[in-house]
Amino acid sequence: MALDEARLLRLAASAYEAAVAPELWPAFLKGWTQSVSADCALLQVHDFRQSQSTILISFGMNPRLRESYTDYYSKINVWRNQGYARRKYAAGKTNIDEELCPRAYLECSEFYNDCLAPMDAVHSMGSVLALQDGRAPTLTVLRGKRKTGFDEDERRVADFLLPFLVRAWSVYQRLDVLSAGEQVLDSLPYGVIFVSANESVVHCNRAARHLLREQDGILLRGGILHAADPLSEVSLRHVMAMALSAGRPPAATPVRRPSCRRAYQVAAAPLRNGLPQFRGMAAPAAVVFIFDPDSIRTPQPDLLIQLYGLTPKEALITQKLAEGKSVEQAAQELQIRYETARTHLRRIFSKTQTSRQTELLLLLARLPLGGS
Numbered sequence: 001m002a003l004d005e006a007r008l009l010r011l012a013a014s015a016y017e018a019a020v021a022p023e024l025w026p027a028f029l030k031g032w033t034q035s036v037s038a039d040c041a042l043l044q045v046h047d048f049r050q051s052q053s054t055i056l057i058s059f060g061m062n063p064r065l066r067e068s069y070t071d072y073y074s075k076i077n078v079w080r081n082q083g084y085a086r087r088k089y090a091a092g093k094t095n096i097d098e099e100l101c102p103r104a105y106l107e108c109s110e111f112y113n114d115c116l117a118p119m120d121a122v123h124s125m126g127s128v129l130a131l132q133d134g135r136a137p138t139l140t141v142l143r144g145k146r147k148t149g150f151d152e153d154e155r156r157v158a159d160f161l162l163p164f165l166v167r168a169w170s171v172y173q174r175l176d177v178l179s180a181g182e183q184v185l186d187s188l189p190y191g192v193i194f195v196s197a198n199e200s201v202v203h204c205n206r207a208a209r210h211l212l213r214e215q216d217g218i219l220l221r222g223g224i225l226h227a228a229d230p231l232s233e234v235s236l237r238h239v240m241a242m243a244l245s246a247g248r249p250p251a252a253t254p255v256r257r258p259s260c261r262r263a264y265q266v267a268a269a270p271l272r273n274g275l276p277q278f279r280g281m282a283a284p285a286a287v288v289f290i291f292d293p294d295s296i297r298t299p300q301p302d303l304l305i306q307l308y309g310l311t312p313k314e315a316l317i318t319q320k321l322a323e324g325k326s327v328e329q330a331a332q333e334l335q336i337r338y339e340t341a342r343t344h345l346r347r348i349f350s351k352t353q354t355s356r357q358t359e360l361l362l363l364l365a366r367l368p369l370g371g372s
Contacts, residue, residue: 008157011035012164019172022057029059032161036154038141040121042066044074048084049134053077056137065119073115078106079124089138091131092166094158096150097124120144127158129169137169191218191290194271199224199240202284211290217257217264218290225288229256236266243268243286252358254324265291265324267361289362293324299364308351314344321345321357322364 011031018024029041040060046053053074055066074080083089083100097106106112116122121142129137143150182205185192191208195201200223204212212220219226225240227233235253242251248270254263267289299322301315310318313334320330331341345357354360 005160008035008161012161012168015161015165015168016171019168022172025057026059029057032139033059033141035161036125036141036150036157037143037147038125039144039147041139041141043137043139046080046084046089046136046138047134048080048089048136051075051081053080061121061142062119065115069115073111076109076111078109078111079126089128089131089136091128091136092162094125094127094155094162096155098149100126117145123147123149125150125154125158127162127165129162129166139165189295190292191288193225193288193290194284195225195240195244195286195288197244197285199244201225208290211264211292216259216261217255218266227255228258232256232263239266239268240286240288243270243288245270249356250358250362252361262293262324265293265361267291267358269362291324291361298322308348310348310351311344314348314351317341317344318348318360318364321360327357 011028014024014028014031018028025043029043033039033041038060040058042055042058042061044053044055053069055061055070055074058066079097079100082105083095086100088095088100112122119142122145123143124140126138126140129139141150185205186207188205188207191211192205193201193208194203201220211218215228217228217232219228225236227236232253232255236255239251239253242248250267250269252265252267255266256263268286269289270286271284298319301310301312301319304310304315304318305312313336316334317327317330320333321327325333327341327345328338331338334341348360349355352360352363354363
């Protein structure tokens with residue numbers, strides 16, 4: 001089989017398109033199937049530790065057989081099991097089935113007679129896109145009995161395309177992680193904003209976008225967060241500088257609102273190790289949390305007691321602080337002396353392994369929330 005490089009480069013481009021838009025994977029698999037005269041193709045992840053495989057996307061595969069493979073037959077996949085025992089799986093390597101498992105051994109197996117033969121998919125060729133933590137995403141093509149097995153010409157076609165596929169898979173994984181992370185961030189009831197080393201906003205969650213649209217004290221000018229109130233602006237710039245300075249602790253400040261509603265509580269913390277998901281993009285250097293005391297939900301006292309061993313009184317004080325109230329306000333609402341509240345606060349810091357209210361606020365922001 002001669003290499004049609006122009007056609008294969010177009011196919012590689014379609015793999016990158018599928019990495020960005022997963023609904024395009026079947027179209028890529030169709031093109032790949034045709035390029036090596038296969039009958040069907042599948043993108044699957046082999047889990048060698050669990051001795052099973054999961055099909056992510058397929059083309060030309062009977063849905064019922066795909067379901068039975070996932071439910072049972074992948075567990076007895078002798079191609080995978082024998083190939084792994086023979087150390088044939090390596091990132092960037094294309095394997096033809098007889099290199100993984102001798103034909104005579106395969107044809108005596110339950111996997112062959114009850115799965116491959118009824119599916120008429122008795123020849124395979126698989127390209128390993130990655131190998132990490134005992135898992136190998138693999139692009140596999142299959143042929144039926146009426147055709148011969150895959151040969152070196154077809155392996156050369158696969159090897160030409162493989163570097164592009166490895167990079168496309170990396171893009172797909174990264175975007176998938178970002179998408180999952182974004183869904184988690186968007187579920188939070190408070191604003192989360194990632195900023196770069198020059199204070200430019202890199203990413204906002206849904207709550208932060210809502211707060212910025214309201215323009216009630218927190219503004220975005222030239223891609224940078226600002227406070228509308230002059231005094232709050234001075235404090236915000238200080239907090240941002242603290243978060244972006246090496247070795248400095250998290251900092252927080254109230255930001256007044258023109259609506260006269262209770263001030264936002266804004267906390268910023270450094271991202272000392274960065275976020276690997278943002279490699280190749282503007283890397284965030286700090287994260288900013290914006291809490292609206294009028295709408296925030298706070299951790300339930302029972303949860304704080306279970307997680308950190310707080311006493312009931314300490315848990316109530318912690319809840320008040322999470323609502324954006326000062327220690328003095330918490331003391332008044334709980335009808336205890338201010339000095340007593342300060343003593344409770346020192347014990348709260350010790351039990352939560354924090355040293356200031358800003359750190360405590362950031363810790364509470366990561367907890368499951370209940371109604372206030």
